[in-house]
Every structure is written in structure tokens, then in C-alpha cells.
Amino acid sequence: xxxxxxxxxxxxxxxxxxxxxxxxxxxxxxxxxxxxxxxxxxxxxxxxxxxxxxxxxxxxxxxxxxxxxxxxxxxxxxxxxxxxxxxxxxxxxxxxxxxxxxxxxxxxxxxxxxx
Amino acid sequence: xxxxxxxxxxxxxxxxxxxxxxxxxxxxxxxxxxxxxxxxxxxxxxxxxxxxxxxxxxxxxxxxxxxxxxxxxxxxxxxxxxxxxxxxxxxxxxxxxxxxxxxxxxxxxxxxxx
Numbered sequence: 001x002x003x004x005x006x007x008x009x010x011x012x013x014x015x016x017x018x019x020x021x022x023x024x025x026x027x028x029x030x031x032x033x034x035x036x037x038x039x040x041x042x043x044x045x046x047x048x049x050x051x052x053x054x055x056x057x058x059x060x061x062x063x064x065x066x067x068x069x070x071x072x073x074x075x076x077x078x079x080x081x082x083x084x085x086x087x088x089x090x091x092x093x094x095x096x097x098x099x100x101x102x103x104x105x106x107x108x109x110x111x112x113x114x115x
Numbered sequence: 116x117x118x119x120x121x122x123x124x125x126x127x128x129x130x131x132x133x134x135x136x137x138x139x140x141x142x143x144x145x146x147x148x149x150x151x152x153x154x155x156x157x158x159x160x161x162x163x164x165x166x167x168x169x170x171x172x173x174x175x176x177x178x179x180x181x182x183x184x185x186x187x188x189x190x191x192x193x194x195x196x197x198x199x200x201x202x203x204x205x206x207x208x209x210x211x212x213x214x215x216x217x218x219x220x221x222x223x224x225x226x227x228x229x
Binding site: 030031033035040041042043044045048050058088090092096103104105106108109111 | 121124150157158159160162165206208210214216217218219220221222
């Protein structure tokens with residue numbers, strides 16, 4: 001079974017702290033994604049990566065950065081956490097293909113509270 | 116750019132009845148895939164069903180079926196014989212190629228009543 005693991009399920013951080021959210025997948029997927037989920041807004045894409053050291057901005061990249069040094073690991077970084085970044089963060093991975101049908105696999109989510 | 120619209124923020128259904136969750140989409144790409152996910156209160160995203168833009172028949176997976184109307188750009192999810200465990204958030208999503216991300220709608224919260 002594909003497994004996408006997010007290192008922290010629940011985090012509480014202080015305003016201004018640097019926060020790392022780690023995501024690891026064990027299926028050799030090229031594509032990895034970070035989404036943010038807020039009530040009434042659905043899932044919004046922060047960043048995605050289609051290969052090691054490659055990254056693309058999503059819809060809401062401001063205040064975030066990412067790192068993909070190894071194929072299996074995609075890290076989301078909040079350089080200076082703010083209260084408006086309190087949210088649930090979902091990591092996902094998938095294979096690339098010429099078809100849109102391959103399923104994207106999700107981690108269990110990381111609930112971040114910034115106080 | 117792709118867009119997914121789910122117009123029902125919340126829905127109620129009686130146990131054992133069928134329910135339809137609406138989803139419309141917008142894309143200029145002729146090749147795309149449509150997905151439905153279930154998200155219980157635990158937060159995990161559970162893949163339910165997939166429909167490719169060139170698929171001739173509507174997708175079905177157990178109690179889930181996708182009512183795909185290409186000309187109307189709609190991809191409604193039908194859940195038959197609702198169960199209490201179906202209470203969750205449901206997201207419709209689209210992807211236009213294998214190297215692009217899923218684009219999600221805002222979701223519909225389904226509540227199944229005994």
C-alpha cells in the first residue's frame with residue numbers, strides 16, 4: 001500500500017517561529033504536493049514538486065517555502081509563523097503519467113495552531 | 116485554469132436513502148480526470164471514485180456512482196442507501212494531466228440522519 005506520512009499530527013507554535021512540516025512517501029512517487037485546508041475554502045494548493053529539487057508555486061505560496069532534496073521527502077516551511085497560518089495541512093503524492101487517472105495519495109494531515 | 120464548483124455547503128439525508136452531491140467543473144483541456152474524496156472528522160482523505168474525460172460509461176464503485184454529464188460539465192456523486200458512516204465532508208476534484216495538482220471544490224458536508 002502507498003503510504004504518505006506526515007511527521008506531526010498536531011503542533012502548537014508561537015508567532016514568529018520557524019516551522020517545518022515534513023512529509024515522506026514510500027512509493028517512489030515523482031509528484032508531491034502541499035495543500036492547506038480551511039473551513040469553507042476547501043483545499044488550496046500551496047506548493048508542488050514534480051521532481052527532486054523542482055518546485056512550483058500553487059495558489060497561496062505567500063509565507064511558505066518548500067524543500068525537496070530527496071525524492072521521498074517534501075518539506076513545507078513557515079519561515080515566520082503567523083496566526084493566519086493556523087490551519088490543517090495536507091501532503092499528497094502521485095506518479096506522473098500521460099493520463100490524469102492515477103490516484104493521488106494523501107497523508108493524514110497536520111493540524112497547526114499558531115498562538 | 117481549472118475550476119471546481121460545489122454549490123451545496125451542507126446536505127442532510129435520511130439513512131437508507133440515496134443522495135446526490137453536485138459538482139460542476141470548468142477546463143479548456145480535453146483530457147482530464149474527475150475525483151471524489153470523502154473526509155471524515157479524523158481528517159484523512161479517502162478516495163472514492165474516478166471518472167476520465169474520455170470514459171464512455173459513468174464510473175461506479177459499490178454504493179458510489181458518478182453521474183458524468185460532459186456537455187454540462189457536471190460530475191455529481193450519487194451515494195445509494197446512505198449509512199450513518201457516510202456522514203463526512205465530500206470533495207470534488209479535477210486534474211488535467213499527470214504532472215499537475217488536483218484542484219478541489221470547497222466541499223459539501225453530508226449528514227446522515229437515523
